[in-house]
Amino acid sequence: MALAAARRLLLHAGSRLGRREAVDGARRFANKRVLVETEGPAVMKLRNPPVNSLSLECLTEFTISLEKLENDKSIRGVILTSECPGIFSAGLDLLEMYGRNPAHYAEYWKNVQELWLRLYTSNMILVSAINGASPAGGCLLALCCDYRVMADNPKYTIGLNESLLGIVAPFWFKDMYVNTIGHREAERALQLGTLFSPAEALKVGVVDEVVPEDQVHSKARSVMTKWLAIPDHSRQLTKNMMRKATADNLIKQREADIQNFTSFISKDSIQKSLHMYLEKLKQKKG
Numbered sequence: 001m002a003l004a005a006a007r008r009l010l011l012h013a014g015s016r017l018g019r020r021e022a023v024d025g026a027r028r029f030a031n032k033r034v035l036v037e038t039e040g041p042a043v044m045k046l047r048n049p050p051v052n053s054l055s056l057e058c059l060t061e062f063t064i065s066l067e068k069l070e071n072d073k074s075i076r077g078v079i080l081t082s083e084c085p086g087i088f089s090a091g092l093d094l095l096e097m098y099g100r101n102p103a104h105y106a107e108y109w110k111n112v113q114e115l116w117l118r119l120y121t122s123n124m125i126l127v128s129a130i131n132g133a134s135p136a137g138g139c140l141l142a143l144c145c146d147y148r149v150m151a152d153n154p155k156y157t158i159g160l161n162e163s164l165l166g167i168v169a170p171f172w173f174k175d176m177y178v179n180t181i182g183h184r185e186a187e188r189a190l191q192l193g194t195l196f197s198p199a200e201a202l203k204v205g206v207v208d209e210v211v212p213e214d215q216v217h218s219k220a221r222s223v224m225t226k227w228l229a230i231p232d233h234s235r236q237l238t239k240n241m242m243r244k245a246t247a248d249n250l251i252k253q254r255e256a257d258i259q260n261f262t263s264f265i266s267k268d269s270i271q272k273s274l275h276m277y278l279e280k281l282k283q284k285k286g
């Protein structure tokens with residue numbers, strides 16, 4: 001209930017802000033964690049420092065921004081990128097999955113599902129400009145896009161690394177990975193929790209193109225121009241044909257998937273694994 005109210009408030013505030021900035025001629029709208037520019041090709045920038053982790057608030061704002069863009073018939077495509085230097089997204093927020101209660105886990109997972117379904121089945125053309133590290137849920141965001149351009153910086157890695165955390169990628173993460181890189185590569189990468197360098201990601205097909213870091217945005221724009229030249233109706237029907245079965249697979253068992261997540265993540269052994277992983281992240285600094 002509280003989240004639904006927050007969502008209504010955000011939508012309302014978002015549209016007020018959008019109107020005011022449009023009057024200023026700025027053609028952009030924003031909430032705290034997501035900035036959307038609609039001048040030229042629309043660009044959605046994640047800005048949830050330090051690492052663009054997908055907290056509940058961030059997921060909510062992301063979903064609302066996407067909904068607003070979907071409702072604007074003049075917007076046919078969106079470039080998804082990050083405002084946090086060196087990080088595309090660190091994925092799901094570990095603090096939403098650690099030390100909370102089952103009701104919180106269920107609410108969080110519902111919102112993860114919601115964002116995924118919206119992104120994966122979007123009628124818009126989605127191009128990701130991957131300008132930083134992109135593990136797990138970060139990779140998931142990129143995989144939802146129709147085309148992925150990644151910055152050529154060996155420090156940036158991408159992949160579904162859940163198994164390294166002692167957790168398991170749910171079946172719909174797995175399905176999308178299989179759809180993108182094929183069964184054998186996905187099987188190996190999921191079990192090993194592989195984080196690919198840009199060159200490896202290109203080779204295996206996790207990304208479509210790797211370009212020098214200073215060209216990642218211009219390349220994403222030129223890719224968008226090419227895709228915008230395709231008639232919407234035929235491209236959308238084709239996209240739907242390719243993705244519907246995967247999305248439907250989650251839609252038909254959303255509740256069960258929430259229950260599975262909640263009971264899995266609540267287990268003492270899994271909480272212990274997450275605790276150890278969080279400690280490892282902290283120690284990295286010291």
Ligand SMILES: CCCCC/C=C\C/C=C\CC/C=C/CC(=O)SCCNC(=O)CCNC(=O)[C@H](O)C(C)(C)COP(=O)(O)OP(=O)(O)OC[C@H]1O[C@@H](n2cnc3c(N)ncnc32)[C@H](O)[C@@H]1OP(=O)(O)O
Pocket residue numbers: 050051053087089090091092093094095133135136137138161162165167168169170260261264265278281282284285
């Ligand atoms: C058979 C039964 C099956 C049932 C299955 C059912 C359901 C499935 C169950 C579970 C699936 C859940 C799926 C989860 C997907 C995910 O996305 S999990 C998240 C994975 N993310 C990561 O592993 C990334 C971890 N982070 C990093 O590697 C690095 O931080 C970085 C992104 C490479 C950046 O490095 P950098 O050196 O710049 O920064 P720091 O490491 O110093 O981090 C700064 C600060 O941020 C905190 N932090 C980092 N990542 C996260 C995160 N994902 N969530 C929350 N917080 C994060 C980090 O701890 C630091 O905090 P500080 O010390 O307090 O400053």
